[in-house]
Amino acid sequence: MARWQDRVVGDRMAVDDEFTDRVEESPFSRQQWGLIMTAVEFHIEEPTDPEAARIVADTGKLPQVMSEIDDVEKQMASMGAGGGGSTSSGEGFLGGIRRALGFGSETDERFEEAEALSQEYADRLQEYLEENGKWAEACRVAAEE
Numbered sequence: 001m002a003r004w005q006d007r008v009v010g011d012r013m014a015v016d017d018e019f020t021d022r023v024e025e026s027p028f029s030r031q032q033w034g035l036i037m038t039a040v041e042f043h044i045e046e047p048t049d050p051e052a053a054r055i056v057a058d059t060g061k062l063p064q065v066m067s068e069i070d071d072v073e074k075q076m077a078s079m080g081a082g083g084g085g086s087t088s089s090g091e092g093f094l095g096g097i098r099r100a101l102g103f104g105s106e107t108d109e110r111f112e113e114a115e116a117l118s119q120e121y122a123d124r125l126q127e128y129l130e131e132n133g134k135w136a137e138a139c140r141v142a143a144e145e
Contacts, residue, residue, distance in 0.1 A: 004044060004142040008125070011134060015125045022124075026117050027110070029076060032069045033117075039065045040118045042125070047142035050135055055126040057118035066111055 005012075023033045039061040046053045129135040 003145060004047075004138045005042065007141055008129060008134065008138055011128055011132065012125065015121070015128050018128075019121055019124060022120065023117075027113055028069070028117070029072065031072050031076075035065045035069050035072065036062065036114050036118060037121075042122055044139055044142040047139040050139040053135075053139045053142075055122040057115070057122040059115045059118055062111060062114055062118075066114075069110065069114070 020030075023030060026033070028036065039059070041058040041061070043056050043058055044053050045056050126135065129138055
């Protein structure tokens, strides 16, 4: 049985190309976004009703890659590379103490940013499928899964 995701591979590639500018505006580098996308799964909620259906980004596996995302940032900072994402927190000594105590964790903020960007991508993918007359078919296949 074919999965709905298998049917929209080419569409995802088109959305990936379009979404590049949005990723560059985000706090994540392209490499970090790639890691985020490996951890995110997309599901269609309520696929039996294309009018009510919605693509949802399942970010349940995202915490497993957050340390790798931070490692990419550290590697880029050590090489002097920029481009997407801050290379230091710039919060100083007191900020470091706050983080150590668990207040205002930068990792929590980055996780929330990754979640939001993932859902933004899911929304754009759905919009693309709708614009290109493929949404109803994706919903039909998802309903059969």
